[in-house]
Amino acid sequence: MGHIRLGTLPQSKKWRDVVRLLDSSALLEEVAEAAANASETDLRRASEDPNFQFVTQLLVKLPLLARAPGFEAAMANLGIEASALGSVTGLLAGLDDAISQRAFDQGRSSDAGEIARAALLESLSVQMRDRLPTLFDPTPQEVRKALASFASGQNFAGLARDFFARLSYRSLDYYLSRELANHTGTGKRFVDDADRMAFDRALSQHTFEASRIVEEFAGGWYGKTVWKEQTLSQEKINDFTRYAFKKMRSELGRRRVSA
Numbered sequence: 737m738g739h740i741r742l743g744t745l746p747q748s749k750k751w752r753d754v755v756r757l758l759d760s761s762a763l764l765e766e767v768a769e770a771a772a773n774a775s776e777t778d779l780r781r782a783s784e785d786p787n788f789q790f791v792t793q794l795l796v797k798l799p800l801l802a803r804a805p806g807f808e809a810a811m812a813n814l815g816i817e818a819s820a821l822g823s824v825t826g827l828l829a830g831l832d833d834a835i836s837q838r839a840f841d842q843g844r845s846s847d848a849g850e851i852a853r854a855a856l857l858e859s860l861s862v863q864m865r866d867r868l869p870t871l872f873d874p875t876p877q878e879v880r881k882a883l884a885s886f887a888s889g890q891n892f893a894g895l896a897r898d899f900f901a902r903l904s905y906r907s908l909d910y911y912l913s914r915e916l917a918n919h920t921g922t923g924k925r926f927v928d929d930a931d932r933m934a935f936d937r938a939l940s941q942h943t944f945e946a947s948r949i950v951e952e953f954a955g956g957w958y959g960k961t962v963w964k965e966q967t968l969s970q971e972k973i974n975d976f977t978r979y980a981f982k983k984m985r986s987e988l989g990r991r992r993v994s995a
Contacts, residue, residue: 750774772985783977787849799886822876855902893955901947949987
């Protein structure tokens, strides 16, 4: 199976700027902005990757499928059996298999698709469990209702924010993790692995805070596209994804200026 990899950023001038900032012990906000700028082209290309597109299609359409009649049939078309719909764990495992099968059927996997897959499954896990009873195992009806609850502008906005926060962090980490090891040790930016892990946690929090910008427009986009225009083509979803990446990158820069 062929494997589509994201770009070789360490050879670019923008990436050398990231390395320079790491060497100079620059603020995390500056590193995050520089890494976002360096990865801009690759992230834009990611929205054109079929595996990535399949994941973003699931993000937008799953709540609508759960809300409409024929949910089990729609899941069966994805290869997810009805028995898997009785728990969040089963649903996520089924979605994981469906995404992997889609990549296999196309004869290629992609780093962009894998990053998006992990972000989607994490987001659904956290967001759905927050909407389910905690004392008892949820019923299949409660699991479906939790998923369907995201088929509203406000709730979809929260899910989209969580997804793009995780997606942005994982994308930045994809590139930075290859370089951070070179800056760990005595006399370097990070004294040890614990110091580097603290940087990772701060980066994750930083991207989550920046993702508020996605929440601010995602609900309006969802309502306009789904309920007003009654259309949800892949191209519409791609436009939404590209705009979200653009807004995230500019927000990371704005937060650096205001930090």
